[in-house]
Amino acid sequence: MSHLTSPLAVPFPDMPAISGAVPRIARAGYKAWGRCDLTYVELAEGTAVAGVFTRNICCSSEVEIGRENVARGSARALVVNAGNSNAFTGYRGREAVEQIMQQVAEHLDCLPGDVFVSSTGVIGVPLPKDKAREGLDRVFGAQPCSWEDAANTIGTTDTFAKGAMASAIVDGKRIEIAGIVKGSGMIAPDMSTMLGYVFTDADVAPAFLQQCLSAANAEAFNCITVDSDTSTSDTVLAFATAQAGNKQLASFDDPGADAFAAALRDVCRQLAHLVVRDGEGATKFISVSVSGAISDESARKVGLAVANSPLVKTAIAGEDANWGRVVMAVGKAGEPADRDRLSIGFGGIWAAREGQPLPDYDEEPVAKHLKRSEVSIEIDLGLGQGSSTVWTCDLTHGYISINADYRS
Amino acid sequence: MSHLTSPLAVPFPDMPAISGAVPRIARAGYKAWGRCDLTYVELAEGTAVAGVFTRNICCSSEVEIGRENVARGSARALVVNAGNSNAFTGYRGREAVEQIMQQVAEHLDCLPGDVFVSSTGVIGVPLPKDKAREGLDRVFGAQPCSWEDAANTIGTTDTFAKGAMASAIVDGKRIEIAGIVKGSGMIAPDMSTMLGYVFTDADVAPAFLQQCLSAANAEAFNCITVDSDTSTSDTVLAFATAQAGNKQLASFDDPGADAFAAALRDVCRQLAHLVVRDGEGATKFISVSVSGAISDESARKVGLAVANSPLVKTAIAGEDANWGRVVMAVGKAGEPADRDRLSIGFGGIWAAREGQPLPDYDEEPVAKHLKRSEVSIEIDLGLGQGSSTVWTCDLTHGYISINADYRS
Numbered sequence: 001m002s003h004l005t006s007p008l009a010v011p012f013p014d015m016p017a018i019s020g021a022v023p024r025i026a027r028a029g030y031k032a033w034g035r036c037d038l039t040y041v042e043l044a045e046g047t048a049v050a051g052v053f054t055r056n057i058c059c060s061s062e063v064e065i066g067r068e069n070v071a072r073g074s075a076r077a078l079v080v081n082a083g084n085s086n087a088f089t090g091y092r093g094r095e096a097v098e099q100i101m102q103q104v105a106e107h108l109d110c111l112p113g114d115v116f117v118s119s120t121g122v123i124g125v126p127l128p129k130d131k132a133r134e135g136l137d138r139v140f141g142a143q144p145c146s147w148e149d150a151a152n153t154i155g156t157t158d159t160f161a162k163g164a165m166a167s168a169i170v171d172g173k174r175i176e177i178a179g180i181v182k183g184s185g186m187i188a189p190d191m192s193t194m195l196g197y198v199f200t201d202a203d204v205a206p207a208f209l210q211q212c213l214s215a216a217n218a219e220a221f222n223c224i225t226v227d228s229d230t231s232t233s234d235t236v237l238a239f240a241t242a243q244a245g246n247k248q249l250a251s252f253d254d255p256g257a258d259a260f261a262a263a264l265r266d267v268c269r270q271l272a273h274l275v276v277r278d279g280e281g282a283t284k285f286i287s288v289s290v291s292g293a294i295s296d297e298s299a300r301k302v303g304l305a306v307a308n309s310p311l312v313k314t315a316i317a318g319e320d321a322n323w324g325r326v327v328m329a330v331g332k333a334g335e336p337a338d339r340d341r342l343s344i345g346f347g348g349i350w351a352a353r354e355g356q357p358l359p360d361y362d363e364e365p366v367a368k369h370l371k372r373s374e375v376s377i378e379i380d381l382g383l384g385q386g387s388s389t390v391w392t393c394d395l396t397h398g399y400i401s402i403n404a405d406y407r408s
Numbered sequence: 409m410s411h412l413t414s415p416l417a418v419p420f421p422d423m424p425a426i427s428g429a430v431p432r433i434a435r436a437g438y439k440a441w442g443r444c445d446l447t448y449v450e451l452a453e454g455t456a457v458a459g460v461f462t463r464n465i466c467c468s469s470e471v472e473i474g475r476e477n478v479a480r481g482s483a484r485a486l487v488v489n490a491g492n493s494n495a496f497t498g499y500r501g502r503e504a505v506e507q508i509m510q511q512v513a514e515h516l517d518c519l520p521g522d523v524f525v526s527s528t529g530v531i532g533v534p535l536p537k538d539k540a541r542e543g544l545d546r547v548f549g550a551q552p553c554s555w556e557d558a559a560n561t562i563g564t565t566d567t568f569a570k571g572a573m574a575s576a577i578v579d580g581k582r583i584e585i586a587g588i589v590k591g592s593g594m595i596a597p598d599m600s601t602m603l604g605y606v607f608t609d610a611d612v613a614p615a616f617l618q619q620c621l622s623a624a625n626a627e628a629f630n631c632i633t634v635d636s637d638t639s640t641s642d643t644v645l646a647f648a649t650a651q652a653g654n655k656q657l658a659s660f661d662d663p664g665a666d667a668f669a670a671a672l673r674d675v676c677r678q679l680a681h682l683v684v685r686d687g688e689g690a691t692k693f694i695s696v697s698v699s700g701a702i703s704d705e706s707a708r709k710v711g712l713a714v715a716n717s718p719l720v721k722t723a724i725a726g727e728d729a730n731w732g733r734v735v736m737a738v739g740k741a742g743e744p745a746d747r748d749r750l751s752i753g754f755g756g757i758w759a760a761r762e763g764q765p766l767p768d769y770d771e772e773p774v775a776k777h778l779k780r781s782e783v784s785i786e787i788d789l790g791l792g793q794g795s796s797t798v799w800t801c802d803l804t805h806g807y808i809s810i811n812a813d814y815r816s
Contacts (some may be wrong), residue, residue, distance in 0.1 A: 055740075056736065056739035056740050057738075057739040057740075057745050057746075057747065058735050058736065058738060058739030058745065058747040058750065059739070059747070085732075087732070087735070088732060088735045088747065088750075088760065088763065088764070088765075089764065089765070090748065090763050090764040092764075122732060123732025123733070123735055123736065124731065124732045124735070124760060124765045125765070310718075310807070310811070311811055314807075314808055314811035314812045315811065315812070317808070317812045318811070318812035320812075323532065324493075324495070324496060324530060324531025324532045325531070327466050327495070327496050327531055327532070328464065328466065328531065330465075330466060331464035331465040331466030331467070332463075332464050332465075337465050337466065338465075339465065339466040339467070339496065340498065342466065342496075352496065352532065355496065355498050356496070356497065356498040356500075357496075357497075357532045357533070395808065396808060396812070397805050397808050397809075399718070399722075399808075400722055400725070400803065400804060400805050400807075400808060401805075403718070403719055403722035403723065403726070404722045404723070404725045404726035404728075404804070
């Protein structure tokens, strides 16, 4: 954890233990720091896995290998290295990942393909194999730790530990879901430099777990943006340890499937919001709600154009109800829009309706709303029924300080 | 002119008078400021016009009307209002533009369609008709002014006057080209909040002038970006007064047509670079050169993805040779790229070749290069023959200060 804690930080929740998922941490020393930087989660036999990954073409070996192995559907362990993303390191980077998978496989007597590895940090420096090996030897002997310790250990530029949880009744059994996430900066659709891990004790078939995770991702991680950049390592993995004793969920026809999917979506949404709350330099949590679009996807694209606009984000930072900049951002989105049907509001108060400023527009309540730490922008395109909400943060001096000073 | 002068500013050149194009300025008082904010350029009968305009869907009435009238091919006057963009003001905004066109048409005894109007400034406030009328009455009686005065008067957040010139021999006659431009912030492809005007005494058929301007725009204004935002008012107009006495240029088959097109391209390129040099908060002028792409257009898109990346722009601001962020930006561009063929360099020195950091990479000379005010990033995709260069500036505290404090 570096930098001052985000003013938008929230306390780490009182997270449940997940039967069959045991986290441990240790210090591998990937960087010259004293903190733990290696996270290891051992998973019960029969654990199902699903995952979504960055669409950045220049992705890391971790992402390439993870994508392959998620298709197999089974997992026994998760390893997360902090301080070095191992991205853009060619065959040497790939060798480091394979060595980690091999070492854990020998320790657990499982297949290397059941071991999932993530790395986050600087790009272009091969992950040091010796430090990884010694770190794993150390973590195998470590005591189990809390989810909060794990959340702190996977973090890099994060300023607070991020976790979320939910539960549901499935087939008469209570199932628990616990999730942790890291990431600030480079957060954009397709998930950027974010690493998220969701653990549940429910018994879920891999294919259905993937279906639920992909759906949750579309409404959560793919609806947030911090700076429009997209990293080379992003990964969200879901693990189902099948310890809760429910009849395995294989489709939405199974009892409790809807409840499980809703709980998973809830956890992913919470985690996505936490990432925005830790956006580099963020002082405002901004919701951009778009309605009246020709489709939900069109609404999402318009929302992201607004949420990614430096001029909109700096206006919010300045607590300036500059709806003209919102109009500009809508207009550049490349989605169907009609200037003379467009309405813009802040905090539920319309500033402009159908292409014109309101004659009796009172900026007072809007100015009051913009002083809050949670701000909303409403956009009605007046064209159709499509709607979407995306989340972002403001663009401040803090972002510049963090990113202009960060040494590669 | 507001704010401190950009550290990348250059002196205004000694611009030639253009026979048949006479600039005047006056104060209309569109904002509560003492400066002149109305620019009027009277054009000789027989002047040809061409134009390129923003693609922002929510464009201003000025842009809508200008686009229509450029198709007519003839111009007698240019009016530029500074301090109010008149965008997103519905029928009232359109009425203001039509009133200006009518008033000038009566003054010159020409068609309203021969009068071109631009407005720049805050969005959403109808241009006050009375101030426009009184301002025009004042400017009609004003003495002709210099191009530098005109360049200063069309500016808003600009920190220095921007002009460029070139000359060519066409059909045995020397022809002059003089251009002025304003704009900082909201500068991105499709031209953002930029207003550019190019005047030549050459005799050029409207259709050929449009052909030359569109080609020049593609290599100049559409290859620059400051903050990826795209304004609602951008316009670049070219006026040819036909006073030089050359045989009219109507196609590239005409003698001197190539020389004229090259000179026009040169002026547009210079003006585009000046806009970047006045990017809000800019301290570095950055050239991003992409080679080895599958096409020139693909190279341009990759270049713009890098040039628009906040993480790359802040790294350059911090004089950090963080080529990993360049890799990230290439990967998110959505264009064909192969991580293991990708090479990245700064100032002509490769940091990474074919997907891996150079073992003997010496950051010393690169660090030295990044301390300069003119920085270059080289990207070789290693796939094909496509190449392109785009220009941008760094992202600094200055940008935040200007845009978080700017009041709508």
